[in-house]
Every structure is written in structure tokens, then in C-alpha cells.
Amino acid sequence: MSTLEIRDLHVEVETESGPKEILRGVDLTVNSNETHAIMGPNGSGKSTLAYSIAGHPKYTVTQGQVLLDGEDVLAMAVDERARAGLFLAMQYPVEVPGVSMSNFLRSAATATRGEAPKVRHWVKEVKGAMSDLDIDPAFAERSVNEGFSGGEKKRHEVLQMSLLKPKIAVLDETDSGLDVDALRVVSKGVNDYKQSSDVGVLLITHYTRILRYIAPDRVHVFVNGRVAASGGPELADELEENGYERFLGASSATKEEQPA
Amino acid sequence: MTRASEATGQGPDQPVAQVGGGIIDATDSPVLDVDPGINATSPKLAPWELRFTSYDVEAFEVPRGREEQWRFTPLRRLRGLHDGSATATGRIGVSVVSGFGDAASSDLGGVRHETVGRDDPRLGDGGIPADRVAAQAWSAAPEAHVVTVDEARSEDEPLTVTVTGPGEGQSVYAHVQLRLERHAEAVVVLDHRGSGTVAANTEFVVADGAKLTVVEVHDWADDAVYVGAQHLSVGRDATIRHTSVTLGGDLVRLSPVVNYRAPGGDVELDGLYFADGGQHFEQRLLVDHSVPNCRSRVTYKGALQGAEGGTAAHTVWVGDVLIRKAAEGTDTYELNRNLLLTDNARADSVPNLEIETGEIVGAGHASATGRFDDEQLFYLMARGIPEAQARRLVVRGFFGEVIQKVRVPALRDRLEAAIEAELEAVGV
């Protein structure tokens, strides 16, 4: 049983005109075996939240806490966070030329598991996971994400999740840019891992589409750098119908209440 | 690894990459291997027609450092190779074996290794010196080593030619010629090592239909200075795969020139260099497309790491590609990338493409110099991989496409180990 707690998280980025606050007090708790959807308009800070949890150096936490089972995540280096059981499926996976997918996966599995997986078992495991995600085995010898289509990158993010077996997985727009077939495959990959583990999932998305495949327990509306409303799956239906309009107003009202 | 947008460097005191290209004007004419003292009277000639070559050392003025050809080279560190003051005191060692490393054997099969006088008519088949140091080495080398391959040898049986410096404090002029006769094939490791000061000409004479795969390694001791001209002669439908690896030495300056003798030549020049603090590694390439329907690919990759507070690591890469009017159907692309592992490093990168005919298959160049890509590091670390290991993966990946082309497994292992050792030395 694991818990990711985000408390009053404030994050800024460096811009040409000085630091700019993007996250303005995020509160959120995700437990094992729960799936939380975060929905919000473009630019509301969803990726900033995801990257801040993972420890991207571009983002500076100015206030608040992130705890994994009570441990201070913000004090950990990026690799320590991953080894502690956090995983981020990135919206824009990075190309690493010259590093083969198989070498990368093995290095990552060795690091997160604390020992090198036994070769024979590992090869089988990777093959199986790739085939579950409809990934051509030839990808194992290609450079990490290099020249992959958008859909292929997303499949490989889910592949990594299923091999690295995190306690908490943050999926940042893993659905965007996928056609219906790819969306099904990717969703099945996530659901399979949910079923075979106790993972807690933070599913960041722009559209309700993926929620038809991956059922959320909780839905959070993310506007202007914070959670503007939370509810059950029915909240997603409301968003589908009415959009974010109602929450945009609410958020600018709370903005004025904030101390400068 | 790096993006083209990083190519302009970050300021006057920062590592710089310069990008040339297109048609070169007379005031900034890097294709030119002209000594202004010689050619000042013929300004109407196109730059490459001014490129001066001669066996006679006195035909070249003593470089002073302003010349295009020498402007990046710290002449003080040449120990007199450029001004005639370096007299030969030692001997160069040249040995030839079949196989590489532990698997080597002195039974050369049909391969001949001859030591010949400077008057041997075969010398010069590869090309003619185009700078003063090469001309000096040409006339001052007491003898030349000619290694001839007549037949197609198996890829599994590389030849290893080991060139050993004269020893610390000693100087020497050297001349090596590697000949592949018609339809011959060979994989060759040309392994340079040892100490001392060396100026050399190395000829690669590849006859019609022949195929040479050669890895030229410069793994000199810390004291060594090596200034070498590589003359590559490409026969009709001949193939050359030349990989140049520079890992050690105080100063290493290499000037490969590709001379196509007939149509159908196919040349790939790959390079890998890794410079530490205080080292000066310079590579000046000229691919001279003078005949139709030839192909060239140039891929050079460098990493630099100067220790904090020490002397900077400095690399220079000048890639000149010339497509003359007659060279219709030319297909060429050149690329240079440099990875700055620490702040105390300077990589100069100057690609130049000079095109005299529009009737070509393709021509292009790219150059980029940058630091570690933080996004790549973040991605690897976000998967649990510790930072030091992530950096090593990125560097290995950066060199990967060059290393993969080394077809001698034992040499590939040695080069990979050398890169690992370099990285460990500064704790990357």
C-alpha cells in the first residue's frame, strides 16, 4: 500500500522576464489501487505538475510538499525518485540517439530493481511486454525514441511502466495523438498493469476519450495551476458536456483571494 | 544529442562552433589551402585552383599562424616541424602483422611489407603534400614503408600496421603507403602509439574496384606531437571506409585529402576524437570531387573535457568538400558534432561546401557543438538510471554510429574501453 501526497505545491519556471509561478497550491492524494484523472485546459499546468513530481530541473518548487509513503520526494534526485517507485510517462518522450531500447530498458530495470534481471528471464519478459503492446520486436535494437511516431513513443512509455513496475504512475497525456486502435492498445497496457499490481495512477489528460477505456475513481479539474474541483467519474461527463467554462471563472475568483 | 541551433556557441569566451558553407568569398576562403605568399599574384583563380601542392619543402613559406591553413594550430607546440628546425634524431617503428591484438600473426599471406627509398616511383600515387610540414616529412623521411595487398582478404583477417613514435625527446619524419591493387580487399588497423615528435605522410592507394576498410588510431602518449597528411587515392569504382580515431597525444593534427582518380569512387570518412585538458586535436579534411559520379560521406564526432582550472581541451575540425565543374553526379554529405563535457573546452567546427556544378545527386553539411542534453539526462534518470551511468550512456550513444563501423571486434572493445576510461578520469 502506497500513497503519494501533494500538499500546497507551488512551482515556478524561469522565463526571460523572471520567474513565473505555474503551480499555485496543488493538493492531491493518490493511493495504491486508485486511478485519478486530472483534466484541464492547455497551459493549465498539468505537465508542470507531472515534471515537478519527477524532478525535472527546469521547475523550481517554492512551497509545499510531495511525499511518497511519508518520504520527502522533493529531497530526492531524479533517479532516486524513480527507484523509490515513481514513474512518469512523458507527454513528449525524449530521443536518445545511439542508445538502444534494449540496453536502456535493461539499465533502467537493473537500477529500479536493485539488481540485473537474469538474462533469459528478462528477454522473455521484454518480448512478452512488447507483444502485449503490439510493438515490433525490431524496436529493441533501435535508439531510444529516435524516429518513433507519436503513437510508438506512447506505447514505449507504457512498456517502460509495465517493466519498471512503479508504485505510483503519472501518465501525462499518454492518450494524445493516438488513433482509436492505438488508444485501445495503450489503455489495455495500463489496465493490465493496474490489474497485476497495486499501482496508483495519476492520469493526466486533455480529453475525456481515454476515460472510456481507463476508468477513473476520482476526477480533478485542473485550472490555472491548481485543482479547481474534484469529484467522481460523473465530473468527467459534465466536462464533456460543458467544457471548463464554469471552472475558469471559479479559478480567477480564487486567484484574487490569493495573497500576492 | 545536439541541435543545429546550438551551433553558434554562447559568447566570446564560451566554446565556439563556426559554420561556413555555401560559396566562399575571397576574404574568408577556408577551402583554400593557399599560402598567400605564393599565390598572391593570381587572385582571379577559383580558390581550389590556388591550392598549392609540392614535394619541395622550400616551395612553402614557413607558417606564421595567420594563414588559413594554420590559424588554429599552436605553432609553438610543433617543436620546429613547420620551420625546418626539427632534425630527425630517432627512428619510426613500423610493423605489420596479420590479425589484431591477441590473434595477430607474423604470417602475412600474400601481403608485402617493403622498406623503400624516397625515389621509389610508387611514392606520391596517393597524393602530393599541400603544406610545409607534409613536404618536410616527404623530403626528410629516410625511407618509406610500402604495404601492398594484391588480393581480396577476408574481413575476419585484418592487417595491423603499428606505427611507433621515436621516444620521448626524439623527432622523426615518416612515410607509410598502403596499397590495394586492382580488386583487392582488406581491413586494416593503422595503430599509432608511443612518444616523441613525428611528421608523416600516409598514403592510401586504392586501385580500381578495390576496397579498403581502415581504422587509423592515434593513441599517442601524453608527450607526443604528430602532424600527418593522409593522401587517399580512389580508383574507378573503388571503395574506402576510413575511420580516424584520436585519443591521445599533446598535439595531433591530421589532414586527410581524398583524390578521386576515376568515376564510381565511394568514400566514407568517419572520425572520433576525445580531447582532455591541454590537448590540441585538429582535423582538416578535403574531399576533392574532381571526377563524375563519386560519393562521399563524412561523419566526425568529438568529445571534449578540460578539467576545471586547467588548460582547455581544444579540437578543430575543418571539413572542406569541393565539387568541381567536371564532377557531375556527385553525392556528398558531411557532418561534425562536438560534445562539450565540461566548460573548459573549445571546439572549432568549420564545414565548407564549394559547388561548381548543379548537376549533382546531393550535397549537404551540418555542424553542431553543444553540451550534454539535459533532457536526455533527465529522461534516463527518470527511469532510475544514476546520473554518472546516464552520462556514460549518452556519450557512448553519441559515438555509437562511428564505433559501430569499426569492423574489428577486439579494436571496438579497446576503443569503447578507452572512452570509458576517459570518462572516468574526469568523473563524468
Ligand SMILES: Nc1ncnc2c1ncn2[C@@H]1O[C@H](COP(=O)(O)OP(=O)(O)O)[C@@H](O)[C@H]1O
Ligand atoms: N520555460 C517556460 N517558460 C515560460 N513559460 C513556461 C515554461 N514552461 C511552461 N510554461 C508555461 O507554463 C504553463 C503551463 O504549462 P504546462 O504545464 O505545459 O501546461 P499543460 O500541460 O497543462 O498544457 C503554460 O502557460 C506554459 O506556457
Ligand SMILES: [Mg+2]
Ligand atoms: Mg501538458
